Amino acid sequence: MRGEILHFHFSSAPDGNLLTEQGEGMRKPVGIIGGGNMGEALIAGIIQSGLLSPEEILFFEPRMDRRDYLRGKYQALSAKGNVDLVARSPIVILAVKPQSVPEVLPEICASIRKDHLLISICAGVPLHYLQSFCPFPVRMIRAMPNIPALIQKGATALAPSPHAQAEDLSTAEAIFQAIGITVIVKESLMDAVTGLSGSGPAYVFAVIEALTVGGVKEGLSQEAALALTTQTVLGAAHLIQSTGKHPATLRDQVCTPGGTTISGLYAMEEGGFKLALMNAVIAATQRCKELGEGLKRTVSTPPANRTKRGRGKKTFRKTK
Ligand SMILES: NC(=O)c1ccc[n+]([C@@H]2O[C@H](COP(=O)([O-])OP(=O)(O)OC[C@H]3O[C@@H](n4cnc5c(N)ncnc54)[C@H](OP(=O)(O)O)[C@@H]3O)[C@@H](O)[C@H]2O)c1
Structure with missing residues (x-):
């Protein structure tokens, strides 16, 4: 893959100064859709690195106990729902399971604006698939982190969409350097990234x-x-x-x-x-x-305000 990596950057999280400066210039709040393993890793990393303060992070998670846990542990703000989150956050990170994407995208598109930056960490979900739900060309970045992000030791590859601007890539770099290192690649290499550092x-x-x-x-x-x-x-x-x-x-x-x-x-x-x-x-x-x-452009029924986890057994869930 030599020559295909466009840029490589070690985290500046240990000293925090550079990230704090980047955080000052960042549009806020950063909205995170999905408060699971990766959603929590992002909230924790962004706060612990000093990139943003807790009140500069807005998240939505359908499960009430999980919402309470994230609010209590990190003091991050919880949105009323995904539509509310997108309306209030100029930067939106999509951190739901790939199978939840068809139910979440219509909610995102209900309030997305042309100045929004949408960052997706969903494995195997191409940018053109996300774009197919949206009414106009959206500034997007596809990201593939990995599980050591939970302890700010992640490795994330980033790929910009054709409509993403230089500042969007810098924003995504700052966010993911809060949870480890970043590498910028062409989107065509994201499957290889998933097979290498993701897995x-x-x-x-x-x-x-x-x-x-x-x-x-x-x-x-x-x-x-x-x-x-x-x-x-x-x-x-x-x-x-x-x-x-x-x-x-x-x-x-x-x-x-x-x-x-x-x-x-x-x-x-x-x-x-x-x-x-x-x-x-x-x-x-x-x-x-x-x-x-195998992804189909299908829209499933939106979830109710859940009280139980909607899927099977999980690993790596942090409960404390
Ligand atoms: N974990 C990894 O190692 C890893 C690495 C790279 C990339 N990723 C990607 O990161 C994404 C998240 O993975 P994860 O491990 O964090 O999964 P996860 O722990 O299952 O987190 C997903 C969260 O999204 C919530 N959710 C479901 N439907 C939603 C909706 N409509 N609106 C808002 N939130 C909703 C889920 O709530 P419920 O529990 O109630 O369903 C869950 O808390 C995936 O797309 C995955 O491909 C994960």
């Missing part, structure tokens, strides 16, 4: 799990093996970021000829480790493409 945390969880089991097999306690593995992955990733060296260069540096590490790497090659990970990215990218192609 990537699950691959890394699997790697950590497998290494841990290996340690346990060799006699380490579960606790010690997991702690050692997690810190090893964290440290190795930090080393790549801080040195800027290619992983293959770093790998060569730790392989003594005839030593232990090269024996381990040889065993990994025999097991097809690298090919398995490459295939994981390719398979997930393909699946994302299929889901995008």
Whole structure:
């Protein structure tokens, strides 16, 4: 994908000053539709980074207990509904599940204006599909964050729509740098982003799990093996970021000829480790493409003011 990435930026969240300046110039409030995992990650990151204050964030979430939880924990403002939220927020972030998009878009379009910026984080939902609901060309950014955004360690790719302006991209960068790093790509690469960094945390969880089991097999306690593995992955990733060296260069540096590490790497090659990970990215990218192609321009019945979750079992839900 080299050459296709248009821009790459590490988060400025740790020091906060730059984000605060960006927040001062930002149109407010920022409206977030959907207060689930990602909606909460955005609220938390935007506030904790100092980009915006709680009263500069407006959200809507249909489930009352969840609304109360978000209001109580972050002091962010809750809108009466999606129409109200869009009418009051010049910047709107769509953070509902892809299957909820057909019911939410007509509500957005009921009060959207030409100066609105619509940012969608919905996996596999193309910009042209969102545009097909709207009465005029809308300034839009498609974003694909990932789950470490929950702890402001996310990786987000951003793709602008043809009608997005330069300031829209800067706004989106400031928002997503509050929850990690950002990369700007062409929209045609968003499925690949989903297959790589969107789904990537699950691959890394699997790697950590497998290494841990290996340690346990060799006699380490579960606790010690997991702690050692997690810190090893964290440290190795930090080393790549801080040195800027290619992983293959770093790998060569730790392989003594005839030593232990090269024996381990040889065993990994025999097991097809690298090919398995490459295939994981390719398979997930393909699946994302299929889901995008399967989207139909249909409008379902809008939800009532829900009291129970509308879907199956969730993971990563923060309740405290
Ligand atoms: N989680 C990830 O790792 C990840 C990574 C990248 C991108 N994304 C994208 O982020 C989006 C949100 O994912 P998520 O994990 O945050 O899902 P989630 O936890 O299910 O959050 C979605 C929230 O939207 C609410 N909602 C449903 N219908 C709504 C409506 N009509 N108006 C306003 N809110 C409504 C849901 O409420 P109910 O619970 O009552 O239905 C739920 O709280 C998805 O499109 C996903 O593709 C997620």
